[in-house]
Amino acid sequence: AQRVTQPEKLLSVFKGAPVELKCNYSYSGSPELFWYVQYSRQRLQLLLRHISRESIKGFTADLNKGETSFHLKKPFAQEEDSAMYYCALSGIRGTSGSRLTFGEGTQLTVNP
Amino acid sequence: DADVTQTPRNRITKTGKRIMLECSQTKGHDRMYWYRQDPGLGLRLIYYSFDVKDINKGEISDGYSVSRQAQAKFSLSLESAIPNQTALYFCATSDSRRARETQYFGPGTRLLVL
Numbered sequence: 001a002q003r004v005t006q007p008e009k010l011l012s013v014f015k016g017a018p019v020e021l022k023c024n025y026s027y028s029g030s031p032e033l034f035w036y037v038q039y040s041r042q043r044l045q046l047l048l049r050h051i052s053r054e055s056i057k058g059f060t061a062d063l064n065k066g067e068t069s070f071h072l073k074k075p076f077a078q079e080e081d082s083a084m085y086y087c088a089l090s091g092i093r094g095t096s097g098s099r100l101t102f103g104e105g106t107q108l109t110v111n112p
Numbered sequence: 113d114a115d116v117t118q119t120p121r122n123r124i125t126k127t128g129k130r131i132m133l134e135c136s137q138t139k140g141h142d143r144m145y146w147y148r149q150d151p152g153l154g155l156r157l158i159y160y161s162f163d164v165k166d167i168n169k170g171e172i173s174d175g176y177s178v179s180r181q182a183q184a185k186f187s188l189s190l191e192s193a194i195p196n197q198t199a200l201y202f203c204a205t206s207d208s209r210r211a212r213e214t215q216y217f218g219p220g221t222r223l224l225v226l
Contacts, residue, residue, distance in 0.1 A: 044217040086154055102154040
C-alpha cells in the first residue's frame with residue numbers, strides 16, 4: 001500500500017524567512033513524487049515533480065529514498081506563497097498508472 | 113484550468129436523495145478521476161477511468177458510482193446521499209500519452225448533505 005504523510009497541518013512564517021514543508025511516504029517500489037498547490041479560490045495545480053528536478057516559483061524538492069521523504073523548500077518565502085500544499089505519490093505506471101495518493105495537506109501562511 | 117469543468121459548483125441535498133455530479137473536459141485526455149477533499153484528510157480517490165470502457169474503484173468508492181458516458185464526460189453519482197458525504201469533490205484528467213503525465217483539476221463541487 002502507498003501512503004503519504006504531511007505532519008504539519010498549519011505552517012506560518014514571516015516574509016523573507018526560509019520555509020520547509022515536510023512530506024514522508026511509504027511505498028514498496030519506485031514512486032514518482034509531486035507537490036500540488038491550491039491558492040485561495042483557485043484550482044489545485046501541479047507545482048513540481050521530483051523527476052523534473054526543477055525549481056518552480058523558487059521552490060525545490062529533493063527525493064530522499066533513504067529517509068523516504070520529499071520535503072518542499074524555499075529559501076525566502078513570499079506572501080503570495082500562502083496556500084494549501086499537497087504532497088502526492090504515484091505508483092509505477094502500468095500497474096497503478098497515474099493514480100495519485102495525496103497527503104493530508106499543509107496550509108502555509110506567509111505573514112508580512 | 114477552464115478545460116475541465118464541473119457542474120454544479122454547489123449543491124445542497126437531503127439524506128436519501130440521489131444526486132449526480134458531472135465533469136466535462138475539452139483537453140482530449142483519456143484518463144479521468146473523481147476525488148473528495150475533506151479537511152485534515154487531503155484528497156482521496158473515489159473512482160478513476162483510464163478510457164471509456166475502463167472503470168476502477170479508488171480507495172473510498174462505497175456509496176458512490178460513476179459513469180463514463182464519453183471520453184470527455186465522467187459523472188459521479190451518490191445513490192442515496194448521507195451526511196458524511198458532505199465534502200468538496202474534484203474531477204481531474206490526465207493524458208496517458210504524455211511522458212510526464214500530469215493531472216489537471218476542475219474547480220470543485222461543494223456538496224452539503226443535510
